Amino acid sequence: MIGVIVPVHxxxxxxxxxxxxxxxAAFHHALGNEPVRILIVLDACTDKSAHIAQTYGVMTLTCTHRNVGKARAQGAEQLLAADARWLAFTDADSVVPDSWLVDQISFNVDAVCGLVEVNDWSEHSxxxxxxxxAHYRTVDGHRHIHGANLGVSSTAYRKAGGFKGLPAHEDVQLVSDLERSxxxxxxxxxxxxxxxxxKDSRCREGFGDYLASLDP
Known part of the structure; x- marks a missing residue:
């Protein structure tokens, strides 16, 4: 089984x-009918996020961490307990391509770090x-790390110690731990x-804050 974790606030x-x-992506024909479980981790949500997730029939997990590292980690643990062989991570403000899971699995590696594309620059100059x-490398071997586009085998995730309970840069820490392992x-x-x-990003020191730091 393939597990997908989305932290939501x-x-x-x-x-x-x-x-x-x-x-x-979960029903892509190239997955050969392998089950995919999508888990929405509702972290201290006070809006209609839970209702939206339930409308689509995906799995949900409620917590009050208000911490993206802890939310990702708890979601991963639930899917690992359900025997997921691969964990894929993205963010709630992101849209994945149709072949996202197929591509991650097909590389036949322990982990996959992918790129992101911005869909709307209207809030920025x-x-x-x-x-x-000028600073973003859109080539293989790029070395960018995004929690919105990350995949890892369950074996490698466990060996690296999983996500740390960090309020930001939990993805960077995990990849560093994966490399060390x-x-x-x-x-x-x-x-x-x-x-x-x-600009109203949910995670301080995350992608939104990075973009804000580029404002002259």
Whole structure:
């Protein structure tokens, strides 16, 4: 079984599109009917996120960590207990490509670090967009790390110690731990996830804050 974990904190405006894209990826014919379980980790949500997830019939887990590292870790543990062989992670403000899971599995490595594409730059100046693209490498071997586009085998995840309970950069820490544990990692430019460049980001020091730091 393949497990997909999405940490959520008040994402009623964007969660629908995320789940719909994951359902398409989950039923890709190239997966050969292997089961895919999508788990929405509702972390201290006070909006309609839970209702939206339940409408689509995906799994939900409620917690009050208000911490993305702990939310990802708890979600991973639940799916590992259900015997997931592969864990894929994205964010609620992101949309994955149809072949997202197929691509991750097909690389035949311990972990996959993919790229993201911004779907709407309207909240930022042209200068921010230019600075972002000047430093972003859209090639294989890129070395960018995004919790919105990350996959790892259950064996490698356990060996690396899993996600730490960090409020930010939990994805960077996991990849560092994977490298130290000897995991084989694919840094691919092929299976890009579309994500938001909103200024009202849910995670301090995350992608949204990075974009804000590029404002002259």
């Amino acid at each position: 008040n994402e009623e405006q964007r969660l629908k599109h995320c789940i719909e894209s994951l359902l398409v 042209i200068k921010v967009r230019e600075r972002y693209h 000897g995991a084989s990692i694919m840094w691919t430019a092929a299976n890009r996830v579309t994500t938001s460049a909103r």
